[in-house]
Amino acid sequence: MTAAASDVAARLTDFVAALRAHGIRIGTGETVDAGRAVAALGLADRERLREGLAATLLHGTGQRPVFDPVFDLYFPRGVGAPEERPADRDDLRDRLAKALTANDTALMGRLAGEAVDGFGGYGSSPASDGWSSYQTLDRLRPQTLLARVRDDIRAQGGTSGFADRLLDDEIRRRIEAFRAMVATEARRRVAERRGRDEIARRAVAPTADRVDFLYAGRDRVAELRRTVQPLARKLATRLAARRRRAARGTIDLRRTLRGSLSTGGVPMRPVLRRRRPARPELVLLCDVSGSVSGFSDFTMLLVQALHDQFSKVRVFAFVNRIDEVTGLLRHGVADPQGLGARIQTEATLTRWHGSSDYGVALGEFAEHYADALGPRTTVFVLGDARTNMSDPNLPAVRDIAERARRVYWLNPEPRTLWGTGDSAAPEYAGVVAMHECRNVRQLGDLIARLLPV
């Protein structure tokens, strides 16, 4: 093997290791395929290399958001600083406006490099310096170019009539793309200094199914919502398969013996006990106060998408009062974004203050909605069990647990935080089974495991 080839091989295996560290499962066979792909494609065209590696290493669409930034780190567009020295800010903004007007992505990429080089550096000692995309964008303010770019495009007569009203959104998307380029460039520059492996481990956002519910930003929440339908489909097939298996059931001795009369008492044909096709009833109790509302929203949507798996679903939302929101949810599926807001405005969830109070809410549920519980109901409580120092009202939970068939508590906080501060998690966990449920992957696993057949 020549020196260059072994260098590429080492780069490739490092790259694969970084992807594995992010939970993408890649076998040796795929790595070998990737090597063959690199040999077939060559290193000259970066985008081809990217697509070739993606084709050989990935197995699903959801992995792509992790793959792309890691690829940018290991196979960067360039090394070191751009050759042209950055001019002043106004000049750069001028050129950026031109690039945005023409929608020239290659030029935007080069400008992102110059911008980070010119405005992104901070610190002066080797230990504390770095490159910041935040600082770059703060100085460059590409979003303020909108009006100018719009005027430029109009002046060129590039648009007319109806499509004109789309212009603003289009320019906004281009600016957003430029911001992403700046972030990539800053990450690459930092990686050059600090070592690629560390940056790949820390700075690349996780795949949607591993995003922590509690810390998901607004755009990640939107991304999460898009995973509801596929996840629901996956769970539905899994549940159906489990139901099929369970339906095979046990041998019905009485009917087997009766059938054996015709064969002189030899049981030729075992008869299986048929199960009643009883679908479980489900009750959700969701904390929708600020801190955990993302988690509750997501779970409500998921359960709604799974509704045909249950004979009955009732959903209750609470902050410090509880109210039934089953009806709201039914309409909410078409508009998941407005769901949280609608629940907050249309249901009575708070009195006097806006912080959650599990004790009062659970007590109210046990008192007013006891008819929702029965021997076939499974109850899921969703919340972080932070009661703001008020009485956790354990008897109410015990009461619910006695009336329902099963009660599970899904807690979006990491297990290590249970019991810290005002968390009543350990107390509740003593009464009902509590599970840590921090991301979509865990939620999917829990639902598949916990739901009754």
Place this chain on the structure above:
Amino acid sequence: MFTSVDEVSARLAETGYLASPAVATTVFLADRLGKPLLVEGPAGVGKTELAKAVATIAGAELIRLQCYEGVDESRALYEWNHAKQLLRITAGRDETWDETRTDIFSAEFLLPRPLLTAIRGDTPKVLLIDETDKADVEVEGLLLEVLSDFQVTVPELGTVTATRRPFVVLTSNASRELSEALRRRCLFLHIGFPDEELERRIVRLKVPDLDEALAASVVRVVGALRAMDLRKVPSVAETVDWARTLLALGADTLDETVVQASLGVLLKHQDDVLKAAAKLDLDAV
């Protein structure tokens, strides 16, 4: 089959399939590495068309296995022609049982189904396994043997191994998660919506009579719709349909009335139509 990625794009374009760099690169690799190609993506972005285009380029026979719930071995691999076997038995009354038995399980009485057809013979073939996610899990097991070794075992005849590997394309809409084992055997390609420039070229190619400026507006409106949070966003097939509709309506430019009248071509749910109308400032539809 190909010497470079550029050649793939050029020859796909000749058949009327405009490929993005991702598509061209992956097709090139699938050919070079001799691996099946698993194509995922929303409906109507040209997954099936890709297989057809590759078949056209290679001058290959396109063999299609359309998957559905309940497709099984006898539909996918082979069946014995029972009627013909019975005729054969009736015709040879005075034969011994051994003679008849060896005879009725010969190639003559075999009805090859798509998978077996694809690996038999020396002519170039493209095997399209369409909507793999619609098939039951058992069928995936069947595919594993075929796709990793390109061989099929018929108990009475022995193992048939491909002398010439077919180019295999599997498509999926991801309505069911395909097994990890199957994914490992394939190159993975996600075809998403094309970028603006490519889509404009596609529209111009499929609807050549459409005015260039109008085509650009069409693509921009579709792009704006895709950025909205709709239940079913329009895909390339719908863009082309819409372009054809506009041509048939004799529209020279896009204006509110035209868009309003023809939004149904792009959007398939009433909620989506209402939402899009509101976002695009159309008056009540």
